[in-house]
Amino acid sequence: MSLQPYLELAKSFIKGEVIDDSEKNMQEALRIFEEFLEHQKTKEEAQIELLKYLKSSEVLEKFDNLYKTIMSQPSGAGNEARAAGRQKSRPWSTEEDERLKSAVEEHGVNNWGTVSDIVSNGRTRSQCSQRWNRVINPKLSKANWTQEEETKLISAVEAYGIKAWTRVAAEFGNRSDVQCRFKYNFIMKKRNQQGGDGEIRYTDPFNSMSHMNDETNLLPDQKITDEHEQ
Numbered sequence: 001m002s003l004q005p006y007l008e009l010a011k012s013f014i015k016g017e018v019i020d021d022s023e024k025n026m027q028e029a030l031r032i033f034e035e036f037l038e039h040q041k042t043k044e045e046a047q048i049e050l051l052k053y054l055k056s057s058e059v060l061e062k063f064d065n066l067y068k069t070i071m072s073q074p075s076g077a078g079n080e081a082r083a084a085g086r087q088k089s090r091p092w093s094t095e096e097d098e099r100l101k102s103a104v105e106e107h108g109v110n111n112w113g114t115v116s117d118i119v120s121n122g123r124t125r126s127q128c129s130q131r132w133n134r135v136i137n138p139k140l141s142k143a144n145w146t147q148e149e150e151t152k153l154i155s156a157v158e159a160y161g162i163k164a165w166t167r168v169a170a171e172f173g174n175r176s177d178v179q180c181r182f183k184y185n186f187i188m189k190k191r192n193q194q195g196g197d198g199e200i201r202y203t204d205p206f207n208s209m210s211h212m213n214d215e216t217n218l219l220p221d222q223k224i225t226d227e228h229e230q
Contacts, residue, residue, distance in 0.1 A: 002173070003034060003037050003038070005065060005084055005117050005118055006037060006113055006118075007030055007033060007034060007037075008072075008106045008114075008118075009063070009066070009067075009103070009106065009118055010030060010033040010105065011026075011103045011106060012105055012106045013059045013062060013063045013102075014030070014033075014054065014059060016075050017054045017055050017056055018053065018054060018055075019054060019055060022053075025053040026053075028052070028053045029050055029053045029054055030067050032046050032047070032050055032053075033063070036060070036064075038068075040049075043060065043064060046060055047060050047061075057164060058135040066095075066098075066099065069095060069120075070099070070118065070120045072089060076082035092131060092135075093121075094122055096119055096123065097131075097136060099119045100115065100119050100128060100131060100132060100136055101119070101136060103115040103119060103128075104136075106134055107127075109132065109133075112125035112126075112128050112129050113125055114168050115128050116128045121179070130158050133176060134175075134176040134177065134178050135176075137176075139173070140174060140175070140176055140179075140201055141175060141222050144181055148182070149175075150187060150212075151173070152171065152172070153168070153172075153180060153183060153184055153187075154184070154187065156168040156171045157180075158179075158186055163182055164170070165178075165181050168180045168184075187211040194215060
């Protein structure tokens, strides 16, 4: 078993706790974490030694709790196969979201294989990517859509079509493909009801993301279809 993904995870826990923000202290702390993971040190021994380099040894306790959770769940190359065999995806837990945040913070958004290994619990690369881009990404705006945004959305859909929501969302940078699709459909529905395409004034029920946690929680006829995902 490669320890590198777990050492990267440990690094995300250590950040902010390193004495004097010293790179040397960071490396020494990581060495202790590695020895702990390889069972060369007990938790108590590691905590005592970590106090030489970190402001608090409690980070090891937090890391160990997360590490045990990861190790108790299925992970690795079997993720995709297990997910393919499931008829219905499970809602994301708070613990999974926290692991996703830590993994993306450390590895970025171009290494979903490593991220999915850290999230574990059978989550695939695709699921982790979608969860991040549609729900967790702190850049996502959940504020009311402005009239300017609505106009921009309609123009983007006219340019790319109704099967290119990823490209439409890319025009904004702070709206997900799910948000764009829901918003566009809502605008079109209101226009049809009002029998025209003039300015619409309404209270938008789709600004809150609470009811659309991620694509796997949408109704069957609400699944996102994107030409880049086909």
